[in-house]
Amino acid sequence: MTSRRDFLKGASLLTMGGMLVPELAFSATAVKKNKAAKGKTLGLQTYSLGPELTKDGKMAEVLMKLHDAGYTDLELAGYDGNGKVSGVPVAEYKKMVDDAGLRVMSSHMNPHLNRGEKYGKATLGKISDFWKKACDDHAVFDMPYIVQPGLPGINSLEDAQAVAEVYNVAGEISKKYGMQWGYHNHDREFGRVTAGGSNVNTDHRARDGRQIEEIFITETDPDKVAIELDVYWTVMGGQDPVEWIDKYPTRIQLLHIKDRLVLGQSGMMNFEQIFKHFYANGQKTYFVEVEDIGSGHQLERVQASAKYLISSNFVK
Ligand code: MG
Numbered sequence: 001m002t003s004r005r006d007f008l009k010g011a012s013l014l015t016m017g018g019m020l021v022p023e024l025a026f027s028a029t030a031v032k033k034n035k036a037a038k039g040k041t042l043g044l045q046t047y048s049l050g051p052e053l054t055k056d057g058k059m060a061e062v063l064m065k066l067h068d069a070g071y072t073d074l075e076l077a078g079y080d081g082n083g084k085v086s087g088v089p090v091a092e093y094k095k096m097v098d099d100a101g102l103r104v105m106s107s108h109m110n111p112h113l114n115r116g117e118k119y120g121k122a123t124l125g126k127i128s129d130f131w132k133k134a135c136d137d138h139a140v141f142d143m144p145y146i147v148q149p150g151l152p153g154i155n156s157l158e159d160a161q162a163v164a165e166v167y168n169v170a171g172e173i174s175k176k177y178g179m180q181w182g183y184h185n186h187d188r189e190f191g192r193v194t195a196g197g198s199n200v201n202t203d204h205r206a207r208d209g210r211q212i213e214e215i216f217i218t219e220t221d222p223d224k225v226a227i228e229l230d231v232y233w234t235v236m237g238g239q240d241p242v243e244w245i246d247k248y249p250t251r252i253q254l255l256h257i258k259d260r261l262v263l264g265q266s267g268m269m270n271f272e273q274i275f276k277h278f279y280a281n282g283q284k285t286y287f288v289e290v291e292d293i294g295s296g297h298q299l300e301r302v303q304a305s306a307k308y309l310i311s312s313n314f315v316k
Helices: 004-016 046-053 059-069 090-099 121-141 157-176 212-218 231-236 241-247 271-280 298-311
Strands: 043-045 073-076 103-107 145-148 180-184 225-230 252-258 285-289
Touching: 043 046, 046 059, 046 073, 046 285, 046 298, 059 090, 059 298, 073 285, 090 103, 090 121, 103 121, 103 285, 121 145, 121 157, 145 157, 145 225, 145 252, 157 180, 157 212, 157 225, 180 252, 212 225, 225 231, 225 241, 231 241, 231 252, 241 252, 241 271, 252 271, 285 298
Parallel strands: 043 073, 043 285, 073 103, 103 145, 145 180, 180 225, 225 252, 252 285
Antiparallel strands: none
16 A cells, blocks of 8 residues: 555655655666567566576577567676686776667666675675675666565664665665665565564464565665565565565666466566556556576567567556
8 A cells, every 4th residue: 555655755756856766866777679578678687697698608699589589688697706707807898788779777686795794794895895895896787776586694674774774775876886785685685583582483374573575665765775575586575566566666767577487377477557556656667577497488488578578568
């Protein structure tokens, strides 16, 4: 349910210019023309390809096939913390993307912490250094978003709040590089934590405590932290993604469009309503994700998913 207060909050941020629409600060805004896309914008999270992306040194050809399938945008995965993504130096990666007529909109990465280290004051310096280097390395892509997909260790409300504080810092750093920082969920974020608690309650019927995802949204600065909602994992967390999209119209700026495997096949995802409500918020950036990495069928599933989106009249 969208409360009027949330709506107004979003509206006032927009008019004050506090809620910078990242693409305004981003020069390569135009989606590249792609006949196969039939005028639509189709994004793909490259994690979907697993080892097939770089197999036999044929990455340039694979990217070309993505373009031919109708994809226009990419969200990268596989940053190594030191100048390479999927094992490829970023400048080389960028050239291949350009040659294939694609654009990079985002990239996924998690700061590396050692076993036993937690998000908080003690690790803030290390995490900040990670994001500075990551933003520096990704500058070549001229991309509007940079996203963390992994949930740090959280057992209590205090843990979740400490993580939210670190996200604010990551967001502040990214903003200096002209990128909007974002957080991507799985299902555990819809579990609940309590003050002084020692575990996450993932029982969908639980009502005590607060959901981690809600803490991340409401206890971070809207200007610094955006949300990438993975709609499949939201459903797996016992939630209706449409309700979250309606409730946080300016915070949920990105979607992961994901089904059990190929989009539209399981029948468990209401993509029509998801797209409709997302577009109604003035948002449009999404990435297809297909898991089952290493199956040897990734590229064909990614291609079949593009076909589904191109033939679905609710996708713009
Ligand atoms: Mg995802």
